[in-house]
Amino acid sequence: MKKLAFATLAGSLLLGTLNAQAADVDNAIEHRQGVFSAMKWYFGPMGAMIKGDMPYDQAEFTRRAEQLAKLAPMAEEGFVEGSAEGTEALPAIWEDMDTFSGGFDKLESTTAALVEASMSGDMAQIKPAFGDVAKTCKGCHDNFRED
């Protein structure tokens, strides 16, 4: 009886731990997807301004660049072990974490450079800086995200 009670207790604790881990994974996925949604929100209209689909507004462009740069370092921590399933994240992420992580370093540096460029109000500086951010996004999506 004592043995059974212990087995039940151990089972419950294990189940509790597994449930807690599952919740952590869910939170991690929600976190990184949330950060990417917010990045898309700030990034989209900047592209439209550059293409001329939306009037260019320097203050608004800069504000968006600043928020983007603040978000850039946030998503990576959401890629916890075991959090690929049911998402577009490819296993390659965890097989080559150094490259993946390097992509986030580049996202931080290119978004910071975009803030600098956007403050100039000079399209000759803004366009290539914006392109560098877009290329950084695409680079990771090509290698680490399901098509």
Add this chain to the structure above:
Amino acid sequence: MKKLAFATLAGSLLLGTLNAQAADVDNAIEHRQGVFSAMKWYFGPMGAMIKGDMPYDQAEFTRRAEQLAKLAPMAEEGFVEGSAEGTEALPAIWEDMDTFSGGFDKLESTTAALVEASMSGDMAQIKPAFGDVAKTCKGCHDNFRED
């Protein structure tokens, strides 16, 4: 015939505008929900550290407070007109935008104060500062979010 062609064109343009507006509303909802998910990600473990459910780590606590303070001003712009449907956002938001917006001002000031407090490493300062953020969240949820 010309009239019909014009009517069709006008109809297409209107539909295009409506589709674009619907996409904007969807993006706005995804944006604000994404920001809240990220806030939850940073906030949850801070609460666990305060309760003693997780070991307190000053650097990690401060890092989380800092990210929270960066996110605090981001969600509000996602509450665009016509974006309540299918979400927990109550119509009261758009009926009393001043109060709602004041809640976000408070979220900014209380999260900034939490960063300050967390740098002290002193629980006598951290606990009430954390409580002020939690109360600010709850205040808006009580008034502007469906139960």
